[in-house]
Amino acid sequence: METKRFYIFSPGLRLWHWVNFFAILALFITGLYIGNPFFLGPIGYEATYAYDKGITMDLIRKIHFVAGYVFLSGFIFRVIIALFSKRDRLIIPPFWRRDYWIGLKEITLKYSLIMRDKEGNEYIRNAYARSVYPLIYLLFLFMIITGFAMYGMSNPGGLWASLFGWIIPLLGGEFMTHMWHHWIAWIIIIFAILHFYLVVREELIKQNGELTSMFTGYKVFEKEPVDIEDIKE
């Protein structure tokens, strides 16, 4: 069958995606330890000298903070590329358009195995993805705000505290801020699992380059996607 290759993902977006992937991985693993330090630090040193001997809370926190800065920088970068390029601006679900609602119906039928995946229209991004990504971006923002608020409040008069400290009373104190930060981290990880599965599923069924598109930037379609206007410059 005749197929068409479409350029979907900009280099900036692809770079951001993988930097973000590694940042979140590092943040999650170190964050689990910070929430519940499940192994013991070095033994046989005075505590004062033990902080830099092997894998300690000090090192793990440092990795968490560095990854946090990477995550924040990535987020800012993501916002900037969205400002300058149309194809990086698929964030807001186009719920004022008919094709969004038709797509929502089709993807629901496809995921409930009632409709075959090759039937119906093609979309550069399905309606579920379009609806969920903005929420995930909000969760990213929430993690940045709560994270840097907690980080910054060791110096309540400092820059981070004055930028993000306001979130702490809104969440009912600093302890609850820690808890929220922890709960939302799990939601992002569960999203990542489902995200990975749905990408693999698409690739297995359609062989349309879904899995490799985040490296190459290209996807293959059998017919022109109905929302192709969204990425035409």
Place this chain on the structure above:
Amino acid sequence: METFWETFKRHGLSRRDFLRFSTTITGIMGLSPSMIPKVVQALETKPRVPVLWVHGLECTCCSESFIRSATPLASDVLLTMISLEYDDTLSAAAGEAIEKHREEVIKKYWGNYILAVEGNPPLGEEGMYCVVGGKAFLENLKETAKGAKAVIAWGSCASWGCVQAAKPNPTTAVPIHKVITDKPIIKVPGCPPIAEVMTGVIMHLVLFDSVPPLDSQGRPKQFYGNRIHDTCYRRAFFNAGQFVERFDDDGAKKGWCLYKVGCRGPTTYNSCGNIRWYNGLSYPIQAGHGCIGCAEEDFWDSGPFYERLTNIPLPNVEANPDKVGAALAAAAAAGAVVHGVLSKIRNK
């Protein structure tokens, strides 16, 4: 009213004693040594300030803490620095006499006295859960606050609500800033606050005739500017990853970090780590018990005191967030595999 210096002279104390006292309280208030001349000048010229100290729903632990202040001695503060006009717990007089005196003082020093509030007003049943002198404390508080220059919220009760405002809050107890909205309020949280913090706040008000610098929550920065965690002498054990697992284990005997047994030091702002208690003798973490976060908002509702990660606050769910998260992640992965196989078959 006489000034502090006049009081010193009347008591037969020397100029040297006076200067030594001035230097000490400058340090206690968290001010730099360059402020000593200003403190001396204030003590020489400022008349004693009338203070009205009222009690609502509370346990009097703030007063108990206050009378144990060592630098300066609580008796010095009460007898020579402020003019304590009304305190229904400490007053010799009682009943109608003292209530009448309160009304007179409000009129006499209108706009010039300091109101210190220990405890908080319950709003339920028109305030009838706390009655002082035959009137709802809620009314007393509003009436007394009207003519006050500044209001001090003693302890977690007045600042946040504390135990009586913990869920389900049967009397609808509220912190005083919900009732007094037109006066500067200095929150001095803690259950109780540290004695020297209490006297320090009073002295700042009296000596500089102004509210001390407050943070975004209304707490004096010099006493609530740091987390206990960041001033804790056990912090090295935290950074090294050496944690007490149980209160009878080896780590507990060695004095390791109490983070894993629920210490709230990382989320609590107070001076316990540097001023400490009982004239600098000790504080909870030094005694081997984690901080319970008593100076923080809603600390009673922030989960069990002895757990770091509290259970997810859903009705009828008693589960650690890491366990719930891992279970959900596993369910998502398993669901994905099953759905994937079915999808593949369907799309053959």
